[in-house]
Amino acid sequence: MKLSEKKALKKKEEIILSAVKIMNRKGYHGATMEDIAAELLMTKGALYYYFRNKEDIIFKCHELVLTRAIEELETYLYEDSTNEEKLRKMIYTHIDYAIGEKETFNMISKPDHTFSKEQLKPILSKRIAYASVFDRVIQQGIESKEFTVDEPKFVRMILLxxxxxxxxWYNAEGGKSIEELQKIYADYLLKVVK
Amino acid sequence: MKLSEKKALKKKEEIILSAVKIMNRKGYHGATMEDIAAELLMTKGALYYYFRNKEDIIFKCHELVLTRAIEELETYLYEDSTNEEKLRKMIYTHIDYAIGEKETFNMISKPDHTFSKEQLKPILSKRIAYASVFDRVIQQGIESKEFTVDEPKFVRMILLxxxxxxxxWYNAEGGKSIEELQKIYADYLLKVVK
Amino acid sequence: MKLSEKKALKKKEEIILSAVKIMNRKGYHGATMEDIAAELLMTKGALYYYFRNKEDIIFKCHELVLTRAIEELETYLYEDSTNEEKLRKMIYTHIDYAIGEKETFNMISKPDHTFSKEQLKPILSKRIAYASVFDRVIQQGIESKEFTVDEPKFVRMILLxxxxxxxxWYNAEGGKSIEELQKIYADYLLKVVK
Amino acid sequence: MKLSEKKALKKKEEIILSAVKIMNRKGYHGATMEDIAAELLMTKGALYYYFRNKEDIIFKCHELVLTRAIEELETYLYEDSTNEEKLRKMIYTHIDYAIGEKETFNMISKPDHTFSKEQLKPILSKRIAYASVFDRVIQQGIESKEFTVDEPKFVRMILLxxxxxxxxWYNAEGGKSIEELQKIYADYLLKVVK
DNA sequence: CATGAATGAGGCTTCATTCAT
DNA sequence: AATGAATGAAGCCTCATTCAT
Incomplete structure (x- = not known):
């Protein structure tokens, strides 16, 4: 790969990260191309050198974050430990992403209100791929008798x-630290599968 | 109350219900004043006779739905039954609202992206009021030893x-009926508090 | 028809006429919505109350002008006179429109560069309808032996x-008057069909 | 002339030809610098090494095509044959150019909508030069009594x-071949001058 | 010479809001 | 009480043009 291509990739990622940041602050509709560009000291127009349109940026935000998250989750799946331990780590990771990437992570409620048909499909696939990592660990836990679950799909949706x-509601300032939060959530959610 | 006032109140409610319907279909940002009016065979302009602005309509949507939901929940709180039974009924009710009123119920994620400062406060109060009904039944359950919970606030947030x-993800067509869903969710969520 | 509807129709026509005027001055691409509105002391936004978009305005321009021209041509077709006389009048009329309505008349060269698929069809139909009035008078002239023409379609295209x-090239100031022009053109073009 | 200059000249012509091609496909306004460059596997920026701006490219397109056409026409003017025969050949040639070079030939309707003042003058001169070749053959035909024409300027404009x-309307696929077309047009148009 | 990247002006369109009638 | 009409701000996007490297 040429240097210029690398640079372009880096810029693309910067833009995505800027978009994520703005969206977390103002929500999807509140985030304008102007905002996203200003954050990077660029002009609106320049964004269109890297992305076809706004939808494309948001789309790539999702893809990036979900891909990373899936990768991280999968490392736990193949670790040598109990399924309970695996699920606990996945819960910790999910909470990390949920807090850190907010809007972009998986809370674009009703993606069909935001994405056009062509982009909707890959987005939904990625979400399904993400969910399926949880499904697999739950399934393994059932098979190993660690978990007692009749409706694994619904349990997964409850957890997520x-x-x-x-x-x-999370707000950096108040109350518990992220670590405390992770422990509390993991403890209670594991009760669901036991 | 004069007849004319009554009529106005009725009209207001009609508008709110129309707004709810449109928002459920198109999301908050997709719902235009035009849409809301058209549903009622009115013109945009007329809406401004009844509400100050769009935000005000959405605000009243929330208030209406939350007020009703709180009332219903509270009837269970004072029933003569176990706290587990009460919580189960509240779960059933919440799911009814969550599916039926979608956007308007409590999923205006990030209300601070939607509402201005003045309206934010009463909205948040209502949400807190709503949550506190759950808090109370959880507290009672702890006191009566039905529930085992160290972090009641977090448990409530997990349930909600x-x-x-x-x-x-819910979609009228696929899979389970609402009744099945309610039972499944109640069963698993009660494991959290036990 | 209600008064308000009449007014709206009148406004629509005013807008169309404004659009025609601007397009004659600046060409299709040079004519902005801003220009069209300013000519009528309106704001851009108001145009969208009457027309869906720019294309729609241009479309209606064409329709209006062509419809009128066809009507006028057809009155000659049914007159009681020789076909030579009819064709002469039609030539006079065409030149009137060509000079007066310029851009809008039929010189949107390559309408497929300007119109979208849905609008292209009716536009082309209207053009064909227009041409067919000429075709009919030429055909009649052939049948009555006034004209000697082997390739009536090509002759019609030569005339138009x-x-x-x-x-x-026409410019109000220079040289011949419109009337002189009409006579000259008719005289020479009639030689083609004789 | 140095090799590098020759190369540059060749490149310039390539660019012009590319521009012509794109404009024929998409029209003047539809043809972007991007398009023109892409056709040659260059980047937009490079075009500016050879031409000052877009207008300049279009300008040179015209100049090139018109210059060639004039040269070709003039060879006929000095041939040893009847003026009717000369005019017929010129008609054939004009039709060749009209079909082959479309947008660029002389159909930039309203050149004053496209060109700035400085470039307008040479363009118009060239067009006049082109027309004057027709004028000369018509004049010669009048003098030799082959043609009967009172208004030679208008006749020339009718022909063109x-x-x-x-x-x-011409479309490579449908109906007559170019050769048939040329014959039909020449036959009918010669009736105008006889 | 050429490229990649960026700019900035300008265009189209949407929509909440206002207001005379 | 309601309507039709208009406003104006804001957003998205395109593209000719520029320029450092």
Whole structure:
């Protein structure tokens, strides 16, 4: 890969990160191309050199964050430990992302209100891929008798929903630290699968 | 109250319900004043006779739905039954609202992205009021030794988060009926407090 | 029809006429919504109350002008006179329109560069309808032995092309009057069909 | 002339030809610098090494095409044959250019909408030079009594207009071949001058 | 020479809001 | 009480043009 291509990739990522930041501050609709550009001391127009349109930026935000998160989750899946331990680590990781990447992570509620048809499909695939990592560890736990679960899909949705909601109220300043939060959530959520 | 005032109140409610319907279909930003009016065969301008602005309509949507939901929840609180039974009924009710009123119920994620300062406060109060009904039944359950919970606030947020997430994926057509869903969710969520 | 509807129709026509005027001055691409609105002392936004978008305005321009021209041509077709006389009148009329309505008349060269698919079809139909009035008088003239023409379609295109070209160079100030022009063109073009 | 200069000249011509091609496909306004460059596997920026701006490219397109066409026409002017025969050959040639070079030939309707003042003058001169070749053959025909024409300027405009219009409807696929077209047009147009 | 990157002006369009009637 | 009409701000996007490297 040529140097210039590397630079371009880096810029793309910078833009994505800027978009994430603005969206976390103002929400998807509140985040304008102007805002995203200003954060990087660029002009609106320059964004269009790197991305086709706004939707494309948001799309790539999702893709980036989800891809990373999936990779991280999968490392736990193949670790040598109990499934309970694996699930606990995945919960910790999910909370990290949910707090750190907020809007972009998986809380674009109703993606069909935001994305056009062509982009909707890959987004949904990625989400399913993400969810399926949880599904696999739950399944393994059932098989190893660590977990007692009749409705694994719903349990997975309960876990993810509970964690995603953190984004609604979490605020860096108040109360518990992230680490405390992670422990509390993991403890309670593991009760669901036991 | 004069007849004309009554009529006005009725109209206001009609507008709110129309707004709810449109928002459930198109999301908050997708719902235009035009849409809301068209649903009622009115013109945009007329809406401003009843509400100061768009924000005000959304605000009243929330207030209406939350007020009703709180009232319903509170009837369970004073029923003569176990706290587990009370919580189960509250879970059923919450899911009913979450599915039926979608956008308007409590999923205006980040209300601070939508509401101005003046309106934010009463909205947040109402949400707190809503949450506190759950808090009270959890507290009672702890006191009566039915529940074992160290972090009641977080448990409440886990319950609400898990249920609110239903809105993200629920679709009238597929799979389980609402009644099945309610039972499954109640069963698993009660494991959290036990 | 209600008064308000009449007013709206009138406004629509005013807008169309403004658009025609601006387009004659600056060409299709040079004519901005801003320009069209300013001519009428309106704001850009107001135009969208009457038309869906720019293309729609241009479309209606064409429709209006062509419809009127076709009507006028057809009155000659059914007059009681020789076909030579009819064709002469039609030539006079065409030149009137070509000079007066310029851009809008039929010189949107390559309409497929300007119009989207849906609008292209009716535009082309109207153009064909217009041309067919000429075709009919030529056909009648052939049948009555007034004209000697082997290739009536090409002759019609020669006539229309020759006249449309006037738009390219005609300038109110210079040289001949419109009336002189009409006579000259009619005299020479009739030689083609004789 | 140095090799490098020769190369530059060749590149310039390539760019012009590319521009012509794109403009024929998409029209003047539809042809972007990007398009023109992409056709040659260059980048936008490089075009500015060879031409001052877009207008300049278009300008040179015209100049090139018109210059060539004038040269070709003039060879006929000095041939040893009847003026009718000369005019016929010129008609054939004009139709060749009109179909082959479309946008660039002389159908930039309203050149004053496209060109700035400085460039307008040479363009118009060239067009006049082109027209004057027709004028001369018509004049010669009048003098030799081959043609009967009172208004030679208008006749010339009728001929050119009729032929230029071919660009509006001609389509490589349908109906007559170019050769048939040329014959038909020549036959009918010669009736105008007889 | 050429490229990649950026700029900035300008265009189209949407929409909450206002207001005379 | 309601309507039709208009406003104006703001957003997205395109593209000719520039320029450091």
């Amino acid at each position: 929903g509970a964690m995603n909601w953190i984004q609604q | 988060g898990a249920m609110n997430w239903i809105q993200q | 092309g020759a006249m449309n070209w006037i738009q390219q | 207009g009729a032929m230029n219009w071919i660009q509006q």
